[in-house]
Amino acid sequence: YAQHQFGDAENDDFTLGGLLAKESATTQCQSRGLIHRLRVRSPYTPSPDLITKLRDYEALHQRCGPGTKSFNRSMANLELAFNTEGRHEVDGECRYIVWLAHSGLGNRLVSIAAAFVYALLTRRVLVLDGRSALGELVCEPFPGEVSWLLPHDFTPLLTLTLNQSSPYKFGLHLQQGTLLPSVRDPPEEDRKSLFHSSSASQPSSLFSYIHLAHDYDFFDKLFFCDKEQASLHQIPWLFLGSNLYFVPSLYLYIPEFRQELNRLFPDTDAIFHHISRYLFLPSNSVWSWIMRYYDAYLSKASQIVGVQIRSFVFPPVVHPHLAQQTLRCAEENNLLPKIAEVEGRETPLSPRNATALLVTSLLPDYSEQLKKLYADHPTETGEVVSVHQPSHEGHQNTQAHGHNLKAWAEMCLLSFSNKLITSPMSTFGYVAQGLAGIKPWILTAAENGEAPSSACSQLVSMDPCFHAPPYYNCDGNKGDDTSKILPYVKHCEDVEWGLKVF
Ligand code: GDP
Known part of the structure; x- marks a missing residue:
């Protein structure tokens, strides 16, 4: 292969130190067994905890991903919820985060990586909007037969309004106090940008829309606060509209997430490095x-x-x-x-x-x-x-x-x-x-x-910059510079208001 690189046997580990599962080297995805030969050898090794977590995730995906019995049951429940009131049976194990496409390809890939980190932290199954054509660009990342793409005719994506003005928006339900009694008071400058709707539906126990894109508002950003985050736990379907790499803010006010991130990624600035090499292999x-x-x-x-x-x-x-x-x-x-x-x-x-x-x-x-x-x-x-x-x-x-x-x-x-x-x-x-x-x-x-x-x-840190982090202190209920909380979550070198992991 390359003269500019290797070809040496020592470097010929397509699993990247166990990051990728051993099976299915090249069966359906030719780049899987080859692409590592053309890249500079990574100075970062994935932690044993990350490797275990990924294998567990893969098993969960096989049980719950699109096309499985559990998925079909969950989907049928969700569809029922649009038509009928009342409680529905919830499969405790299979909970989903559905990623929806926004913006250019770079934005899409960094936000998918962030959504996957969130899926690992919350034991959710990551599935992608099948209409995003991502399936034509990247291989299926998880071993086995179960895809990460939703079928094109996945009804909720065709029928629900899932954007900044969605009546199903998590932030809107927080704003209207229908989900949790609100203790948060948006600072003056945030009030102007709030969306006011009198037509919010009652929050569903089955699904919610999370808006984490550049135009999100004060209440959408409460996703990064502990108590609000906890209220999402029981909801089996989360739809996520995002074009941001929001990982840095996951560290700040949710102790359980911080602990787990520290355990999975001891090299803090290599999160995206590992996740992107794991998820994004060219088709x-x-x-x-x-x-x-x-x-x-x-x-x-x-x-x-x-x-x-x-x-x-x-x-x-x-x-x-x-x-x-x-x-x-x-x-x-x-x-x-x-x-x-x-x-x-x-x-x-x-x-x-x-x-x-x-x-x-x-x-x-x-x-x-x-x-x-x-x-x-x-x-x-x-x-x-x-x-x-x-x-x-x-x-x-x-x-x-x-x-x-x-x-x-x-x-x-x-x-x-x-x-x-x-x-x-x-x-x-x-x-x-x-x-x-x-x-x-x-x-x-x-x-x-x-x-x-x-x-x-x-750059001092290789991890991507979160371009639109909240400036809000969840513990103190006040606006704040969130780059001062942890020594390794600071403003980015290239975007002074952004936040990144160092
Ligand atoms: P960002 O806007 O630089 O953050 O990156 P994005 O990837 O989200 O959006 C920019 C889009 O413009 C890319 O996805 C491409 O569609 C296009 N683009 C920008 N720079 C280049 C380039 O150097 N080569 C190619 N082929 N397309 C580019």
């Missing part, structure tokens, strides 16, 4: 695409330096300094061979030390500029740098399968890098760094269109 069609590209452009290199350039300006405009800033970042931190000031150095005919610079961006311009620089100038050491960009889609187009396929394939290709330079605030970059298991250099955001004085800085 066979994506894997074919990845391998064609890899074999053609990257496999001969002795190292891959991945660069992800995401400029959040709309309509997309080329930021004139970004290619230069990337190069400055690489040179200042010895990530790439330096471009020589003067001509004259001979370049060997068959260079052994070739670096492949893999650029991903919606726009072609940055990689073109970098390619031109390396074509026009030799490097100081005579080492060769080749520049590659798999696609330039122009703009985000989440509804199109071919577009998402490329986005996902590029996240995977970036995860084969030896070193990474990524853009601030981008979940696309978070997924690549988590899968890669390396701490990227993050480009410093420009201010007022000016190139920043420092080109980039390396």
Whole structure:
């Protein structure tokens, strides 16, 4: 396989130290037994507690997942609940968290990972909205025959309003005091954004909609408080609308969650790293695409330096300094061979030390500029740098399968890098760094269109940033900066109001 990586037997453990179950190496999912060979070996080993927890989860999924008797019974109960009043039989073991798709692919993947962590903490079964087309991008993660995708015609998703203004929203029931007697008083600035509805249904004992997306309100955020969280325990069906990596806030006010997270993830900043490598293996069609590209452009290199350039300006405009800033970042931190000031150095005919610079961006311009620089100038050491960009889609187009396929394939290709330079605030970059298991250099955001004085800085923690954490102290019933509670849950390096695990 790769020249840029291994092929050594020592590294040939597709289970990643027991993270993945032993059986079914490649039967249905070709990437499962192979993808680890192309990635830098992870410095993090999964804890024995995490491994046991995953095997237990897999057994639970086999008993309760879509298509099983228990699932069908639970689903029939749920459907009955829409039509009739009163109590229904509840299967105590099989409780579900149904993930609903929001936003771009990076956001989707980080929120699925967070939902799975929540499922592990609460012994729920994670199932995904089958309409999200995720099944075409990633393999079934759990061994056995039971899928994690809901059937396309899963009635509740077709008939219920499940969004910020849902009458079934957990936060709305808290706001109206129909679920728990409310002791929480939203701060003045939160009151304006509250949704007022006189038509809230009574909370059902069978299901609830949890809204944890960027536009959630004060009462939705009480999901992260102990007492409110406890009231969800008996409800067999939770529907979750989220585009956020909300794991950091699970640590703060729910002691049981904190204890369990500490037990499962002693390397606190490797949560997403383990979970993403466990859950997200490219499907066979994506894997074919990845391998064609890899074999053609990257496999001969002795190292891959991945660069992800995401400029959040709309309509997309080329930021004139970004290619230069990337190069400055690489040179200042010895990530790439330096471009020589003067001509004259001979370049060997068959260079052994070739670096492949893999650029991903919606726009072609940055990689073109970098390619031109390396074509026009030799490097100081005579080492060769080749520049590659798999696609330039122009703009985000989440509804199109071919577009998402490329986005996902590029996240995977970036995860084969030896070193990474990524853009601030981008979940696309978070997924690549988590899968890669390396701490990227993050480009410093420009201010007022000016190139920043420092080109980039390396992340201290590899875990993704939670972009919209609550600023509320559940114990003190008051607004608060939640980055001060635990030494390892702090503001993010790239998003100053965000929260992440260090
Ligand atoms: P974020 O917006 O950077 O947090 O990442 P998301 O993945 O949630 O949304 C951005 C979406 O835009 C991606 O999912 C892709 O659809 C598209 N996109 C952004 N950057 C790239 C890129 O470098 N390559 C490709 N193929 N698509 C991209």
